[in-house]
Amino acid sequence: MKIIRTVNEMQQTASSLLKDNKTIGFVPTMGFFHEGHIALMEHAKKDTDIVVTSIFVNPLQFGPSEDYEQYPRDEDEDIRHAKNAGVDIVFIPDTQDMYPRKMVINLDITDRVNVLCGRSRPGHFQGVVTVLSKLFHIIQPTKTYFGRKDAQQIAVVDALIEDLNFPIELIALPTVREKDGLAKSSRNVNLHKNEREEAPWIYKALEQGRQLVVDGEKNPDIVVKEVLDTIDNHTSGKIDYVELLSYPELQPISVIEQQVILATAVYFDGARLIDNLLFDKYGNIAKRLK
Amino acid sequence: MKIIRTVNEMQQTASSLLKDNKTIGFVPTMGFFHEGHIALMEHAKKDTDIVVTSIFVNPLQFGPSEDYEQYPRDEDEDIRHAKNAGVDIVFIPDTQDMYPRKMVINLDITDRVNVLCGRSRPGHFQGVVTVLSKLFHIIQPTKTYFGRKDAQQIAVVDALIEDLNFPIELIALPTVREKDGLAKSSRNVNLHKNEREEAPWIYKALEQGRQLVVDGEKNPDIVVKEVLDTIDNHTSGKIDYVELLSYPELQPISVIEQQVILATAVYFDGARLIDNLLFDKYGNIAKRLK
Incomplete structure (x- = not known):
């Protein structure tokens, strides 16, 4: 496994791989890998010739009061995990190399962002699409892999790829969970003990909501209240x-008659957790994004 | 020469060419070719394996009071010219295929645009970078070619490529002129007879300004007044x-001590004309963009 630390070397390496007719599978991350990340890497490994994962805690997607400094980091462990997962290249750029000057060009999102996490994290998804545009051009992937836990991010990346015609296939894989149902997250380590014990109720609550739809409920308000x-x-x-x-349009609806997302975010003292379910009007878990 | 009219076919064709290890030279245009366009295509032909030119009058870069409808079009002539210039593929998408829905993702420019043409054409360069981002992803060029007549556009594309790490080389070629010095432009055909006779004074005036710098003038105000x-x-x-x-930063300066652009735009009744010169602090025409 190769570790690349500069934008220039990564871009040239990717260009060479493409010239050799390799397909590139890309797993963008902020590091501190858990089984969710590993599952993406392993899937990419089966799917493409060369797997690249990036580790970059992107300052642009953190608000001024958010946990950029506190975001957990463990590069050595990440490298070990990536190697075990069959990753071919780990790309670890530094901030100065990614953002050498004040950007003249910025990406803006006018839809799919004033709901869910976007509402309480203004500018977050702008930072996400900006860094992803850069990473897509540097790594030039054939396919890119995301976990469904970040379902709003997937909806935004879907819009990015479609609106700007990126020649990249977006693959969204199921959320990986602890045995008790809690969605795997790098932030889980920051939960206090009692919070960690309560946290599985987030998934249980979403499942109870989905069960109402399975049982015939069409009114989103009743599901949300549950x-x-x-x-x-x-x-x-x-x-x-x-x-x-x-989903993936992320528009409010008055009757459940298409594919939807049921999503929540909960502030604990130690961490803010998110989770969601994607399902159709019968409550069946969605197989595809759209 | 192949004519491609859908985004999908163009993107797949480009991907196949890259798999065959061809380099792609891309000349984006709004059609109605003149010698300026042809020079870009011929240069691309010497420089890359496959030359693609696009013809797309991009509604996004025209203001509501601008000449989108009046912009001259002549597809048959353009195709003939492109063929003669050695172009391999002409890409002529329709507006619905380029903009199938209201865009969720938009590109914004915060610098290099509140001067020159950007000041009187709000939103123009946003439209330019948006369509170019799409075209760059569809055509996946190795190199892209622009004429220096559109020097502000080149400065903006330079920022686009640099800020978002597009794996594309930007080539800026000299402005092609009529014998009397008037910069070639698709809009020249709309000039009235007397305007066409006066128009070469635009270039003469810029040259007189530059001559002051050659003679030692360092004060931009005196050059501009001339x-x-x-x-x-x-x-x-x-x-x-x-x-x-x-140049290419497009910042106001108080003393001429680096590479600069001396640029003008003039409204005639028949058309708005632009022209510029790029030169160093001694008044020597610039060989490179930066």
């Missing part, structure tokens, strides 16, 4: 939002 | 601007 109440009753967390929206 | 007065005295046009700025 999730809100369940999380509220079983955890000490402060609910940021529970929303049910069309 | 150009303003000369155009004013010899044409019936209404001057939009005459500016002298650093």
Whole structure:
């Protein structure tokens, strides 16, 4: 496995690989790998010739009051995990190399962002699409892999690829969970002990909401209330939002009659956790993004 | 020569060419070819394996009061010219295929645009970078070619490629001129007879300004005044601007001590014309962009 630390070398390496007719599978990350990341890398390995994963804690996608400094980092462990997962290249650029000057060109998003996490994280997804545009041009992947836990991010990347015609296939893989159902996240390590014990109720609550739809419920408000109440009753967390929206358009709906996302974010003292389910009007978990 | 009319076919064709290890030279245009366009295509032909030129009058880069409808079009002639110039593929997408829905992702420019043409054409360069981002992803060029007549556009494309790490080399070729010095432009055909006779004074005026710098002038205001007065005295046009700025940063300067652009735009009744010179602090025409 190769470790590349400069934009220039990564871009030239990718160009050479493409000239050799290799397909490139790309897993963008902020590091501190858990099984969710590993699953993406392993899937990419089966799917493409060369797997590249990037580790870059992107300052642009953190708000001024957010956890950029506190975001967990462990480069040595990450490198070990990536190697075990069959990754061919780990790209670890530094911030100065990624953002050598004040950007003249910026990416803006006018839709899919004023809901869910976008509402409480203004500018977050702008930072995400900006860094991804750069990484897509540097790594020039054939396919790129995301976990469904970041479903809003996937909806935004889907728009980025479609609107700007990136020649890249977006693959969204199922959320990887702990045995008790908690979605794997780099931030889980920051939960206090009692919070860690309560946190599985987030997934349980979403599943209870989905069950209402399986049982015939079409009213999004009733489903959302079920999730809100369940999380509220079983955890000490402060609910940021529970929303049910069309997917991937992320528009409010009054009747559940298409593919939807049921999503929540909960503030604990140690970390803010997110989770979601994508399902159709019958409550069946979605197989595809659209 | 192949004519491709859909985004999908163009992108797949480009991907196949890259798999065959061909280099792609790309000349983006709005059609109605003149010798300026042809020179770019011929240069690309010497430089790369496959030359692609696009013909697309991009609605996004025209303001509501601008000449989108009046912009001259002649597809048959363009195809004939492209063939003669050795172009391999002409890409002529329709507007619906390029913009199938309201864009969720938009490109924004925060610098290099509130001067020169950008000042009187708000949103113009946003439209330019948006369509170019799309075309770059569809055509996947190794190199892309622009004429220096559109020097502000080149400065903006330079920022686009650099800020977002596009794996593309930007080539800027000298402005092609009529024998009397008038910069070739698709819009020249719309000039009235007397305007066409006066129009060469635009280039003469810029050359007089540059001559002052050759003779030792360091004060941009004096150079600008020379150009303003000369155009004013010899044409019936209404001057939009005459500016002298650093290049490619396009910042105002108080002393000429680096590479600069001396540029003007003049409204005639029949058309708005632009022209510019790029030169160093001694008044020598610039060989490179930076």
